[in-house]
Amino acid sequence: MTDTSFVAQPAADVVMFPAYAKAVGTAAYIWGWPMVNMINRRAAITKAPQPGLLNGVLPCAPRGRIGMLHDYIAPDQTFIACPNQDVVYGLGFFDLDKEPAVVQVPDFGDRFWVYALYDARTDQYADIGKPYGSKPGFYLMAGPNWKGEVPQGITEVVRSPTELANIIPRCFMDDTDEDRAAIQTIINQIVAYPLSEFDGMMKTTEWSKAPTIPGPQSTDGAETKWVVPETFFDELDQVLEGVPPLPGEESLYAQFRQILVAAKRDPSIKQALLEAAQDAEASIIKTFHQWEHNGRPAGNGWNRSTNNARWGIDYYDRTGTSKSNMFDNKPEETQYFYTDFDADGVSLDGQFAYEVTFPAGEEPPVNGFWSLTLYNEHHFFHPNGLNRYSLGTKNKSLQRGADGSLTLHIGAQSPGADKESNWLPAPDGAFSLYIRAYWGKESILDGSWQPPKILKST
Numbered sequence: 001m002t003d004t005s006f007v008a009q010p011a012a013d014v015v016m017f018p019a020y021a022k023a024v025g026t027a028a029y030i031w032g033w034p035m036v037n038m039i040n041r042r043a044a045i046t047k048a049p050q051p052g053l054l055n056g057v058l059p060c061a062p063r064g065r066i067g068m069l070h071d072y073i074a075p076d077q078t079f080i081a082c083p084n085q086d087v088v089y090g091l092g093f094f095d096l097d098k099e100p101a102v103v104q105v106p107d108f109g110d111r112f113w114v115y116a117l118y119d120a121r122t123d124q125y126a127d128i129g130k131p132y133g134s135k136p137g138f139y140l141m142a143g144p145n146w147k148g149e150v151p152q153g154i155t156e157v158v159r160s161p162t163e164l165a166n167i168i169p170r171c172f173m174d175d176t177d178e179d180r181a182a183i184q185t186i187i188n189q190i191v192a193y194p195l196s197e198f199d200g201m202m203k204t205t206e207w208s209k210a211p212t213i214p215g216p217q218s219t220d221g222a223e224t225k226w227v228v229p230e231t232f233f234d235e236l237d238q239v240l241e242g243v244p245p246l247p248g249e250e251s252l253y254a255q256f257r258q259i260l261v262a263a264k265r266d267p268s269i270k271q272a273l274l275e276a277a278q279d280a281e282a283s284i285i286k287t288f289h290q291w292e293h294n295g296r297p298a299g300n301g302w303n304r305s306t307n308n309a310r311w312g313i314d315y316y317d318r319t320g321t322s323k324s325n326m327f328d329n330k331p332e333e334t335q336y337f338y339t340d341f342d343a344d345g346v347s348l349d350g351q352f353a354y355e356v357t358f359p360a361g362e363e364p365p366v367n368g369f370w371s372l373t374l375y376n377e378h379h380f381f382h383p384n385g386l387n388r389y390s391l392g393t394k395n396k397s398l399q400r401g402a403d404g405s406l407t408l409h410i411g412a413q414s415p416g417a418d419k420e421s422n423w424l425p426a427p428d429g430a431f432s433l434y435i436r437a438y439w440g441k442e443s444i445l446d447g448s449w450q451p452p453k454i455l456k457s458t
């Protein structure tokens with residue numbers, strides 16, 4: 001009988017050869033990519049001296065606070081890929097073991113809203129929003145090791161499994177001037193601050209006057225580079241120390257720590273890890289940008305999200321989403337459908353015109369809202385004269401057919417004045433399409449609803 005009373009650990013003083021270190025390093029790079037992404041985003045965002053707008057386009061704030069937009073996200077931001085122009089966003093990062101934070105929830109009335117709270121793994125760890133019947137009030141975000149007292153007046157305590165956490169409030173807004181005005185008093189109460197400042201009174205910030213704060217930004221049109229292969233293994237130790245292993249991950253942690261120790265004393269091992277990072281970035285991470293490698297088939301040439309924001313040990317989908325469209329909502333909050341191809345399997349290209357038709361009664365079945373967004377090759381908005389980047393529930397001027405069907409027109413050229421209300425302008429080259437279904441009904445959740453075919457116009 002085998003003696004299982006002990007578990008051998010990797011030897012700290014083993015003489016390791018580079019090829020082995022490179023193999024383990026490749027696994028470490030894929031596994032740790034989302035979390036290094038998170039720590040570097042937090043480092044950049046929290047340099048802000050006060051809540052404001054990073055480069056004038058994206059919410060930012062010091063640790064323990066959040067920044068909010070007052071309108072849709074700016075079309076030229078490159079901080080986060082696959083943004084949407086259906087909601088007003090907020091963003092904040094926290095170090096919850098040092099001090100918890102209070103997050104205010106105003107009365108949203110009948111408006112759709114959700115607060116996505118993420119841990120260092122990019123998993124969501126709380127249920128706060130309209131789908132959950134959450135009440136207005138004060139929500140205390142605490143870390144796994146915080147042992148302080150909860151003051152009176154706190155509505156609910158939510159604990160992150162990691163000290164690093166962030167929050168992205170989302171609040172639906174119609175694409176009308178009337179709703180832009182109506183939403184301001186609500187979003188001005190979406191505020192977060194350290195527990196030491198809590199006094200039981202609802203605080204307000206006039207987000208339309210948020211200051212511009214300089215910060216990092218992309219220079220090539222792609223997403224800001226948050227994971228750099230050349231520095232990854234210098235940063236991985238922060239992840240191993242700050243993110244407790246999930247059950248069964250202890251052996252992974254031990255292996256990764258062993259190669260980091262070996263790299264500190266052996267330049268050939270350090271070089272092997274550098275090569276592992278560079279090779280994995282080029283051959284694996286880059287490929288995750290393609291929608292066919294994200295999630296699972298959803299019918300008619302589309303893919304759909306899998307395990308979004310509930311990754312667990314699904315490292316493939318976690319890393320794939322971190323690369324292509326980070327900060328998904330949980331499945332019951334949002335389902336995502338995306339494609340780079342038309343119904344014939346040919347890459348979408350703005351030199352052609354396309355039609356996407358939802359038959360009567362077959363628009364995405366949701367309790368919240370839905371939208372179809374067009375992205376360029378980098379998963380960002382395509383600048384156009386209409387300043388239009390998506391169509392869906394928010395749009396009040398969509399024209400439906402006599403039979404109740406809805407046809408959306410896609411392409412670089414206008415389909416004509418009579419159809420222009422239903423037109424999504426495309427670049428001259430490659431682009432992708434992306435459907436969001438917020439608070440989906442059962443047929444969204446169980447996969448029985450399928451996105452429509454994308455057909456070239458005749």
